[in-house]
Amino acid sequence: MRQGSWEHFEHEADIGLRAVAPTRENLFELMGEALTAVITEPGNVRSVETVTVSCEAPDDALLLVDWLNALVYEMATRSMIFSEWQVELHGYKLDARVSGEPIDRLRHQPVVEAKGATYTALAVAQDDEGNWHGQCVVDV
Amino acid sequence: MDLGRLQQETEYCWHIPAEGPMQGPGILYGDREQILQMDDKVYVQLRNVTMLPGLVGPAYAMPDAHWGYGFPIGGVAAFDADAGGVVSAGGVGFDISCGVRTLHTNLKAADIEAVKTELADALFAGIPAGVGSQGSIRLDPRQMDEMLEGGARWAVDQGYGKAEDLERTEERGCIAGANPADVSEHAKHRQRREMGTLGSGNHYLEVQRVAVIYEPSIGRQFALSEGDIVISIHCGSRGLGHQIGTDYLREMLLAAPDHGIDLPDRELACAPINSELGQRYIGAMRAGMNCALANRQILTYLTREIVRPILPQARLELLYDVSHNICKVESHEIDGTTRQLYVHRKGATRAFGPGNPDLDETLLDAGQPVLIGGSMGTASYVLAGTTQGEAMSLSSACHGAGRAMSRRQARRQYRGRQVVDQLAERGIVIRSPSLRGIAEEAPLAYKDVDRVVDIADRVGLARKVARLEPVVCIKG
Numbered sequence: 001m002r003q004g005s006w007e008h009f010e011h012e013a014d015i016g017l018r019a020v021a022p023t024r025e026n027l028f029e030l031m032g033e034a035l036t037a038v039i040t041e042p043g044n045v046r047s048v049e050t051v052t053v054s055c056e057a058p059d060d061a062l063l064l065v066d067w068l069n070a071l072v073y074e075m076a077t078r079s080m081i082f083s084e085w086q087v088e089l090h091g092y093k094l095d096a097r098v099s100g101e102p103i104d105r106l107r108h109q110p111v112v113e114a115k116g117a118t119y120t121a122l123a124v125a126q127d128d129e130g131n132w133h134g135q136c137v138v139d140v
Numbered sequence: 141m142d143l144g145r146l147q148q149e150t151e152y153c154w155h156i157p158a159e160g161p162m163q164g165p166g167i168l169y170g171d172r173e174q175i176l177q178m179d180d181k182v183y184v185q186l187r188n189v190t191m192l193p194g195l196v197g198p199a200y201a202m203p204d205a206h207w208g209y210g211f212p213i214g215g216v217a218a219f220d221a222d223a224g225g226v227v228s229a230g231g232v233g234f235d236i237s238c239g240v241r242t243l244h245t246n247l248k249a250a251d252i253e254a255v256k257t258e259l260a261d262a263l264f265a266g267i268p269a270g271v272g273s274q275g276s277i278r279l280d281p282r283q284m285d286e287m288l289e290g291g292a293r294w295a296v297d298q299g300y301g302k303a304e305d306l307e308r309t310e311e312r313g314c315i316a317g318a319n320p321a322d323v324s325e326h327a328k329h330r331q332r333r334e335m336g337t338l339g340s341g342n343h344y345l346e347v348q349r350v351a352v353i354y355e356p357s358i359g360r361q362f363a364l365s366e367g368d369i370v371i372s373i374h375c376g377s378r379g380l381g382h383q384i385g386t387d388y389l390r391e392m393l394l395a396a397p398d399h400g401i402d403l404p405d406r407e408l409a410c411a412p413i414n415s416e417l418g419q420r421y422i423g424a425m426r427a428g429m430n431c432a433l434a435n436r437q438i439l440t441y442l443t444r445e446i447v448r449p450i451l452p453q454a455r456l457e458l459l460y461d462v463s464h465n466i467c468k469v470e471s472h473e474i475d476g477t478t479r480q481l482y483v484h485r486k487g488a489t490r491a492f493g494p495g496n497p498d499l500d501e502t503l504l505d506a507g508q509p510v511l512i513g514g515s516m517g518t519a520s521y522v523l524a525g526t527t528q529g530e531a532m533s534l535s536s537a538c539h540g541a542g543r544a545m546s547r548r549q550a551r552r553q554y555r556g557r558q559v560v561d562q563l564a565e566r567g568i569v570i571r572s573p574s575l576r577g578i579a580e581e582a583p584l585a586y587k588d589v590d591r592v593v594d595i596a597d598r599v600g601l602a603r604k605v606a607r608l609e610p611v612v613c614i615k616g
Contacts, residue, residue, distance in 0.1 A: 010546040012179060012207040039271060058394070069386050076330050076379050079272055103272035110271030111577040112341045112547075115234040115382040119393065119406035120209035137209060139234045139382075140341050140547070 004131075006034040011137050016121060017068075018135040024060070025087045027124070027132040028067055028094065032085035035071055036100075038138060040108040045083035047099035056093040060124035063092050064134055068117035071098065072138075076113070079103050115139040141178040152599045155198075156187055161404070163195040169533070169599050170203040174591070181207040182214075188404040189217050193412070194225025196481055197474055202488050202538040203595040204587065209233070210407030213487035216536040218472065220481055221413035226401070227421055228410035229392050231484035232467050234385035236428030238343075238376030239310075239463035240489075240511035241436045242522065242608075243443070243456045244362070247369040249349045252611065255450050256569055259347065260612040264571035266446040267345055267439065268337040269616040273573070275336035277438065284328050285320035287335070288380075291430030292461070295437035305440065307500045308458040309433060310490070315468075318430050319423030323380065324387050327424075330379030331431065336438035340616035342540075342581060343375040344513075345443065347612035348520060354604040358524050361506040362459055364606050371447075371456060372520060372608070373439050374513045375616075376465065377432035384428045388421045413482055422467075429466060436461055459522070460509035464489045464539035470498075472534050483534055491525035491537040491602045510602045512593055513540045516570060516613050517563045517583035521593045523602035537602040541589035550585035551576065559583075563613075572615035581615060 004021030015038050019030035036042045053070045057063035067087075075081060082100035103110055120137040127133060146168070147155040154175055156166035166186040168175060182205050189199040189211055196218045205214030210230030219225030252259060268275050279287060287294045292313030293306055306313035320328075338345060350368040353359040364370070377384075392409035395417055396402075401410065411418040440458070447454050467484045474481075492499055492508040499508055510523035518541065529535045545553070556575025559582045563570050572578050597604040 008548050010548060012543050012546065013213055014209070015547055062390075062393075065390070072386075073326060073330065073383070076382075077332070079274070079333075105270065105272050105573050108272075109574045109576055110340075111574050111580060113271045113339065116386040116389075118209040118234075119230075119389065119409070122406065139209065 004030050006030040008034065008037065014137055014139050016135060016137045020131055020133050022131055024089055024132050027134045028064065028087045029085040031064060031068060031134055031136065032071055032082065035068055035114060035138065036082055038114055038140060039110050039112065040081060042083055044108060045081050046101045047084045048101045049080065050097055050099045051078065053096045053098055054094065059092060061122050063094055064124050064136055065117045065119060065122065067094055068136060068138065072114045072116055074098065081108060112140045141175055141180050141183050143175060145183060152595060156183065158190065162187065162190040164190050165198045166190050166201065167198045168201040168205065169601065170595055174203055174595060178205060179207045182212045185210065185212040186215060188408060189215060191404045192226050192228065192408060192410060193401060194219040194223045196220050196479065200533045200536065202536065204538040204540055204542040204592045206542040208486060210405055211484065211486040213542065214538060215486045216484065216488045216533055218481040218483045218534055219413065220479060225413050225482060226410035227413050227418050227467055227482055228408055228484060229385055229388040229421055230407045230409050231486055232425060233465050233486055234382045235376040235465050236381035236384060236425055237432035237463040238465045239432065239461065240372055240374050240513050241440065241461035242370055242372045242459045242511050243440065244364060244459045245369045245371065246455045247451060248367050249369060251451065252347065252369055256612055259450055260569040260571050262446050262450060263345060263612065263614050267442055267614055269614055270340050270573035273337055274333040277335040278332065279335060284331070287434050288320040288323060288427035288430050289318050290314055291433035292437035295434040300438045300441035305437065305458045309461040310463060313433055313437065315426045315429045317423065318426035320427050322420045322423035323384060323427050327380045327383035327387065330383045334378040335435060336442060337378060338439065338616045339375045339378055340577065342515065343616045344516065345439065345614040346372050346610050348372055348608035349611050350606050351609040352607040354606065358506045358605045362509055362522060362605060364522065370608060371443060372511065372513065373436055375435060377428040378435060380431045381428040384424045388424065391417060425467060429463065432463065433461065460511060462489055462511055473530065485536055487539050488536045489539045490535060491529050492535050493525045493527040493529055510537050512538060512589065514589045515541055515583055515586035516581050516615055517568055517610060518586065518589055520608040521604060522606040522608065523593065523596065524605050525602055526600055528600045529602060533601055538592050538596050541586040541592055543585060544587045545585050547580040550580045550582050554579040554582040568610050569612045570615065577615060
């Protein structure tokens, strides 16, 4: 069960994604949902196909960028949109199963494509209460 | 922006004095109100750019500058390879060679009034636009590499347009030095179904009416008269460029310590021009530029094919095609010496003045057309480069209005259907796959393009030639 919350924050040209979660895994899953929400309402996306995604980076912040960019790539090349994210983390290595469906332009009314995750306003950190916070600006 | 941190040099010119790690000053162009309205992050980002190795002269922010990533959008900076200068994937951005192409026509506004809805529907049906749209052109690996080397020239050779189009395209349609081998398979795979597609966000194809001519003599040289219909296309290198940006930003970021570069902002990821990584990025970025040029050429072909049966008398000729996200090698006079520099323009348009040898001979008197895209429902402009722009901004001008509010704010404030209906009342036909997308691109979500262009004209970065008003807009 995924816990925590995500939001979009203001960026003049693009869109900021921000999430807070009790675990790092949940945080990355919520950032995946925040990315889908840039494109369409996540609640309108069915889970009918599953793909696997793996990436590895030197630290959490770069891993977040790599994760979002891997999702951008999978969405672009498969013409898919995602609605479920199951993330496993082993240090700075991420393995995920991601489910969604082919983009349906009438039903999803996709707003904008994500070009890539940037290093602007990028952060991943744990607070004193143990919650994980992450944010990243996505170029659209 | 806090004006207290700037030195005002003239009514429209503001300096960030060089100090500490800055290699040169920052210069912002704009009137007092524009500078005040700019986010403080533009100050921070412009100042960060001046800290990059090998900067030559100042770093500049155009009147439409706003918070970007790494570079401010509307940022210009040049670097000398022989002085340890860098090339920055962040300074070019994800949408490599995003730009505007404008076609002038022999049509007048009255010629299309009766068919503009039909025209809008046909363009919307025939121009792949928005998320999930696909082009009909599939390239095998060999054809992909040929396209990346050949740009718009390749597209014309394949039958997508005519040789005259190339004369009015930046770099005559093909930038030399592109190296497809420096482009990842991921990037090529991402482009597989995206040739001849418009993209989304602020990308568009617009049928426009020339509402005002400010400089009749230049207007004549650009074949523009009041009441004429023109067609403008705003898009870039699609998935291929986005993936090149993604790949090289990461690699440059991780390699920066090995190159002895202390990045003031990770998004300014860069590498020395004379390094192996720098050269690889340049080869890939140029391939991205050729992809953008080929893409806009194919979209031109599709547009001509769509317009022909509806308006058989129409002739669509290229006025110009110019990019506004790019790094290019150019000759500029610095302190009396001509130097070869790597000029980054991130959301800024090259604006060569009259007599520049890189211009087609038919443009030598007028200067380069500078194409400024508006937002949906607002005006666009054709400007011309000036002689004084060379010393003021390395021959660069603004590229558009820039957003006044975030997408989230716009979504809260506007409804897509309402925007469509309001524009229809003004005679503007909008077609888009997404009503939410239209809300996020609402005209008032952008700054006042008229004001941006007025200042660019008053400062002397470029001269106003024509104001274009939308008639039909296909949004991605």
